[in-house]
Amino acid sequence: MYLSQLTLSNFRNYKQLTLPLGSGLFLFHGENAQGKTNLLEAVGMLATATSFHASNDREVVGWLAPEHIAHLNGLVQRNQDEVRIEIAVADPTPPQFEAVSSVTLPTNMPRKRYKVNGVPRRTMDVIGQVKVVLFAPTDLHLVDGSPEERRRFLDQALCQLYPRYSQALVKYRKVVTQRSALLKQVRENQESPGMLDYLDEQLTLLAQLITYERQRMLQALNEAANGFQQSISGGREQLQIAYRPSLKLDESWGLSELQPQYLRQLREVRRKEIQQGVCSLGPHRDDLEFIVNGVNMLTYGSRGQQRTAALAAKLAELGYMRKSTGDEPILLLDDVFSELDHFRREYLLCQVAKHQQVLLTATDLTGFPSSIVEQAHIYQVRNGDITADR
Numbered sequence: 286m287y288l289s290q291l292t293l294s295n296f297r298n299y300k301q302l303t304l305p306l307g308s309g310l311f312l313f314h315g316e317n318a319q320g321k322t323n324l325l326e327a328v329g330m331l332a333t334a335t336s337f338h339a340s341n342d343r344e345v346v347g348w349l350a351p352e353h354i355a356h357l358n359g360l361v362q363r364n365q366d367e368v369r370i371e372i373a374v375a376d377p378t379p380p381q382f383e384a385v386s387s388v389t390l391p392t393n394m395p396r397k398r399y400k401v402n403g404v405p406r407r408t409m410d411v412i413g414q415v416k417v418v419l420f421a422p423t424d425l426h427l428v429d430g431s432p433e434e435r436r437r438f439l440d441q442a443l444c445q446l447y448p449r450y451s452q453a454l455v456k457y458r459k460v461v462t463q464r465s466a467l468l469k470q471v472r473e474n475q476e477s478p479g480m481l482d483y484l485d486e487q488l489t490l491l492a493q494l495i496t497y498e499r500q501r502m503l504q505a506l507n508e509a510a511n512g513f514q515q516s517i518s519g520g521r522e523q524l525q526i527a528y529r530p531s532l533k534l535d536e537s538w539g540l541s542e543l544q545p546q547y548l549r550q551l552r553e554v555r556r557k558e559i560q561q562g563v564c565s566l567g568p569h570r571d572d573l574e575f576i577v578n579g580v581n582m583l584t585y586g587s588r589g590q591q592r593t594a595a596l597a598a599k600l601a602e603l604g605y606m607r608k609s610t611g612d613e614p615i616l617l618l619d620d621v622f623s624e625l626d627h628f629r630r631e632y633l634l635c636q637v638a639k640h641q642q643v644l645l646t647a648t649d650l651t652g653f654p655s656s657i658v659e660q661a662h663i664y665q666v667r668n669g670d671i672t673a674d675r
Contacts, residue, residue, distance in 0.1 A: 286416065286612045287642035288328060292358040295350035296374075297323035298669035310643045310657070314650055315666035321646035324666065325419070325617045328644060331359040331370045332417040332445060332615075334399070334408050343396060346376035353377070361415040364612050368414050371400040409452055413445040416614040418603045422624045427595040428582045432572040439499050439573075442602055446609050450498050457491040460484055461564050469562040478559065485551050488567060493543035495568040496530060503528050503573075505608070506601040513597035514577070517632055522577050524594055531570035589626070596629060600636055613641040620646050622653075 293302040298320050313321050326338040326345065336342050346355040357372040375396050399411045419441075423430070427438055444451040464484045470476040507526055514524035528534075532550055534543075550566055551558075558565050575582040575594045582591050606614045616637055622630045622645075634657055637643050646666075650658060663674040 286361065286363050286615060288331075288359055288415065288615060288644075289362050290358075290360040291324075291327065292356075293327055294356040295347040296327055296355040296357060297345055297347060299323065299327075300347065300349075300669060302669070302671065304671060306642070306644075307662075308641050310638055310645065310661040312650070312653070312658070312661040312663045313644070313646045313666050313671070314648065314663070316648060319666045320669045320671075321666050322421075322619050323669075324671070325619050325644060325646060327357050328359070328615065328617060329417055329419055330372060331357060331361075331411075332413070332415045333441065334372070334397070334411045337419055337421070337441075342374055343376040343378075345374055350376070359415065363415075369400075369402050370411060370414055371403075372411070373398045409448055412451050413448065416445045416606055416610065416612065417617055418442070418599065418606060418614050419617045419619065420599050420621050421619040422621055424599055425592050425595050425621070425624050427598060428575045428586065428591040432570075435573040436568075436571055438598070438602070439502055442606055443498050443502060445614075446606060447498060450494065453491045453494045457488070457495060457568065460488045460491065461567065461569055464488060464564050465562065468559055468564070472559050472562055478555065481555065485548060488564070489544045489547040489551065492547055492567050493540060496532070496534070496543055496571075497540045499568070499571065500528060500534075500536075502605060505605045506598065508601075509604050510594075510597040510601035513600045513636075514593060517593045517596065517629060522590065522593070524597055525576045526598060527574040527576055529572040529574050530568070531566050592625065592629065596625075596633060600633075603640070616640050616643045618643065618645040620648065622647060627652075 287308045288306050291304045293299040326336055329337045336345055353376045355374045359370045361368050399406045471478050511524045514522050577590055582594055664671050
């Protein structure tokens with residue numbers, strides 16, 4: 286799988302861009318704040334329908350966009366076919382500049398619109414049409430970052446692979462919000478505790494799928510990640526990525542057994558949840574633990590060990606997505622090499638150079654082996670303009 290053409294209009298600092306691409310390694314270099322991350326952000330958005338870089342998707346709309354709308358268009362070559370993905374993102378409240386036109390968007394206008402091969406589609410129909418694995422400097426803090434970051438690591442891959450997972454996750458988050466509000470109402474004697482029964486049923490039904498797929502993914506990651514950890518550490522380290530759900534789980538439980546067990550545990554903590562006014566059990570409270578040679582890396586790992594474990598996990602994710610689909614995901618590497626020491630940088634380059642399409646950003650070409658530079662398609666990024674070095 287590879288992106289053969291990317292077209293952007295009023296996306297971040299790209300007023301107009303048409304970039305032909307193909308298989309192989311593409312290296313985009315330039316100073317900071319020139320648009321390198323924005324470029325990868327656009328590719329990631331074609332795959333996941335959301336931005337990995339913005340707190341709100343409307344931030345991707347250029348400040349001076351005449352109609353307050355950004356357009357993304359990607360042509361993707363897959364094993365069996367070709368697919369064109371189009372996304373329009375509207376910003377209803379742009380900054381007020383004199384150069385901005387006075388266009389006012391209708392209040393009922395959707396903030397994002399999608400097309401697949403020219404046909405209007407829903408968000409769920411777009412996610413996973415093209416698959417990407419992103420490796421950014423924040424991913425190096427996968428081990429020592431927040432539980433939310435580690436859950437996102439799983440969810441970003443699983444949403445691209447399985448539409449049903451993406452649908453379940455969206456619905457689950459809505460039910461958690463509704464249930465938390467109801468718990469507060471019950472605490473204030475505004476609603477009966479029996480009103481929780483329906484939401485408990487919905488919550489556990491969705492949670493069983495999310496939990497099951499996360500467990501399956503982690504089993505596959507562990508088969509590959511330990512090999513990467515051993516290679517990077519010279520055989521000195523063994524890595525295990527452990528699932529730490531808020532529920533009490535038994536590995537012998539199948540998909541059908543998860544819901545009744547979750548329901549039982551919810552009933553046991555209902556009184557406490559009402560007192561606190563929050564949902565305390567479920568996939569939204571899950572975590573991962575990275576264990577090297579029996580030691581929890583979050584608490585006791587050195588910086589080098591933590592980064593090695595994060596690197597091994599991301600490489601394992603790449604292999605998992607390839608094995609799950611039979612197609613090679615596009616690999617996005619956003620200025621991650623400046624955060625790695627020489628040995629880890631060399632190892633990562635050797636691993637990624639053989640993939641079908643790799644889009645890599647860096648501030649300069651210093652530190653890249655000549656063998657990598659010679660095989661790469663090299664572009665300079667400057668203030669939203671991209672020019673080929675050769």
